[in-house]
Amino acid sequence: MEKVIEIKNLSKLYKNGRGISDINLDIHKGDIFGFLGPNGSGKTTTMKIMTGLIKPDSGDVKILGHSISEEFELAMEKVSCIIETAESYSYLTAFENLKQFSRYYKDIDNNRIEEVLELTGLLKYKDEKPKKFSLGMKQRLGIAAAILSKPEVIILDEPLNGLDVEGMIQMRNIIKDLAEKENTTFFISSHLIHDVELTCTSIGVLYNGRMLNVDSTKNILNSYASLENYFISEVERNGRI
CATH class of the missing domain: 3.40.50.300 (P-loop containing nucleotide triphosphate hydrolases)
Known part of the structure; x- marks a missing residue:
């Protein structure tokens, strides 16, 4: 292996x-x-x-x-990672956060962003800002960011x-x-x-x-x-x- x-x-x-x-x-x-x-x-x-x-x-x-x-x-x-806490921009929506993160990678379009939001159960909250999220929802957004680029x-x-x-x-x-x-x-x-x-x-x-x-x-x-x-x-x- x-x-x-x-x-x-x-x-x-x-x-x-x-x-x-x-x-x-x-x-x-x-x-x-x-x-x-x-x-x-x-x-x-x-x-x-x-x-x-x-x-x-x-x-x-x-x-x-x-x-x-x-x-x-x-x-x-x-490689993608979350160490200690999942951080995000509190003044951006969940979708905008992932859009910002997508700029670090090649070929990440809006469809991929919505796909990972759906996978992590956040699609219906995509226009809400993380400052209103519970700890669990913030963690989900972190996971969405971690898998965004298909590492x-x-x-x-x-x-x-x-x-x-x-x-x-x-x-x-x-x-x-x-x-x-x-x-x-x-x-x-x-x-x-x-x-x-x-x-x-x-x-x-x-x-x-x-x-x-x-x-x-x-x-x-x-x-x-x-x-x-x-x-x-x-x-x-x-x-x-």
């Missing part, structure tokens, strides 16, 4: 002692990878390094064969944040459909174990800045009653509880 994301010996330590240590990970084309760990475990730090927002102390990340430290523009050319790799930090049950189901279906039909590769971080179990095809457990284990969801659920049981087992086995 084609490797899409390669993380090698990635480390970043902050003055408060937190960070990540020696992360190694390979993610293949069409995978929905779930980066599972509690708040403060280093998930967002890793994703910020992957997207060039901060520099690592050591190690490297390759996306689609290109190093983020040496070929950043090529590495990010077919090959989508990196999402807590993508289900603020969504109600219906919204969570809808987002899971969008992610699964893109992975299955367009072979889009997803890197998703979350501390919501149940949602990771229902969404992701493979899972990596990050705890106190260290990668404890990586396995397919299928293998995990063949051996454990739930992903929660697996997570607790991995943490206990590594002496962290």
